[in-house]
Amino acid sequence: MNGVASVELTGADILVRALKDEGVEYVFGYPGGAVLHIYDALYKQEDVQHILVRHEQGAAHAADGYARSTGRPGVVLVTSGPGATNAVTGIATAYMDSIPLVVITGQVPTHAIGSDAFQEVDSVGITRPCVKHNFLVKDVKDLATTIKKAFFIATTGRPGPVVVDVPKDVTAQKTEYSYPKRVSIRSYKPVTEGHPGQIKKAVDLLLSARRPMIYSGGGVILGEASKSLTEFTRLLGAPITNTLMGLGAYPATDPQFVGMLGMHGTYEANMAMHECDVLLAIGARFDDRVVGKVELFSPGSKKIHVDVDPSSISKSVRVDVPIVGAVEPVLKEIIRLIKESGQKPGKAALAEWWKQIAQWRAKNCLRYDRNSKLIKPQYVIEQLYEQTRGDAFVTSDVGQHQMWAAQFYKFDKPRRWINSGGLGTMGFGLPAAMGVQLAHPKATVACVTGEASIMMCIQELSTCKQYGLPVKIVNLNNRYMGMVRQWQEFFYKGRYSHSYMEALPDFVKLAESFGHVGMRIEKPGDVQPAMKEALKMKDRLVFMDFITDQTENVYPMIEAGKGHHEMHLSPERELA
């Protein structure tokens, strides 16, 4: 030991120290036998704060909400067996949307692994298909480095969740602690810069376009490239659309923004996708909810695709100019080359293109009945937008309410719209809002949900009480699994099989029983005052139960497997 007194720490202490050294503020977790040493280590320190959820799914979603709203990795701690399996939905949710999480799962002691021990599951095996990578730590000497690797992998390249499975005996063993400043993994070298030749080709195409179109996605938010995207889009003068995951990457109130695209995208966004001659896809993955029928997708365009993950490129739609690279450096280079060239796309052609877009816009595809005697869900979201001056963090669950929130809340900033797009996980909204609220204690955090979704993680109202998280829940209560009902109305001749929410709780009383404020709003005229009142209660969670029009549907809609030009606009204004 060369005379230097070295301190040996237990695996549990090492783990907690490593989290601290990684700069972790919050760990979302739930205790159990396999992680008791770790909980003891947490108890003895104050640097890393533990947030006790009420269900491990909630822990993963809360960490996810924290990550989405900050750009920093979310951290989860759960016990072996049921703790790990409960977290799987949350892990898969983060995986599908490329969200950086580090999930520590307790495991039975190394000598008991494989013996069907109490609360043993093969966590590494179960999570393998829904993580970016996972580890089983068998020796305490590997623990600190493995934690470092987990954070490195989770946050670089295309981000994603990483699971670290830690057997109980490893948390008891002792070794010297040192946390590596950086790690290098020979088998993992994510690219950043794009290929200069490809970028040059892309710039030439963009400058020669007559009807250019920008289709940007979640990758722009993940890659912190909103500023560059905005600069580039203005420089080019082209219309831009965002995916559901990309909302906020480009300011929604900007005139060049034509709204979301895809299944429930705007008429103008989808038509512009269909008619453009050069398409730049950036940080977006040509999801089937966006593309529709591949053969009919943007048939006349040359396609450029920028993505940090080569496997996203030409997966469903073949592109002409693939660029493997991170959005920020690639956009910077594109901007530089455009400026250097002194060129712009032809003025006359671009003016013609915008004229066409204005005609599409004039259809006013998001119009809804403003004179209804019933509360229209769209109106509630508009009110939320106005009364929060567009500056709230909005989480959502999954269903019609999610689409209305995406369509009617105009996000001007990245990381404000927090929803599960890829997996479409009902139950995401409330726990995600907890993570967001913890990260942004002063901000208004609204959770737009439906009466079916909210029931899936309702227990987290208790966590909100414990930590004083003043989330504003906007429940668009249509007494239906509305999104399911809508499909049954359209495609199953109105046979509403098991999509009706019977025996709903009294949400006002339910909120009150958890120590929160509950409101029930039944008339359109009451929406505005109720929301005002709720938003004034800065330090209380308010559950706003809006009783909405049961039969309202989400429009526009492209049926699965149809082309962008085959949108339904509304019952009265059928196929466009």
Add this chain to the structure above:
Amino acid sequence: MRHIISILMENESGALSRVAGLFSARGYNIESLTVAPTEDPSLSRMTLVTSGTEEVIEQITKQLNKLVDVVKLMDLTEGPHIEREMMLIKVRAVDAGRDELKRLADIFRGHIIDVTDTSYTIELTGTGEKLDGFIQALDKKTILEVVRSGVSGIARGEKSLKVG
């Protein structure tokens, strides 16, 4: 088309299941898969035979490269290469059949590596086609057991799949 993909990956427990899991989860087919450590014990080398359209093969190589444990890979079928597979085959060998089997094994450059009163075990190495050919040449009724190693492959000439 048939492709032979050679993969160098970290010799970690679970590395093999990541590859196998990827193929089953994404519905790619695996014709054969062989794996063993290399001269560098920290690395395993895997040879994987698969088939699919060019688009599918492109996705397969991208998805494999994306696995954190994969250090490097090469699609051997993109260039000149050698492939070999080993087969152990146990056949009923009695009376006159014994001589005939011996002759057949010689023609295919196989070796008889185990003998009993009633059987031979023959070892045969070659391309998959050659092994298929040998099996075809046998009287089906005499075959007692067939074990094939799956394909191993290597690029011809200077080209090699190596780390560093």
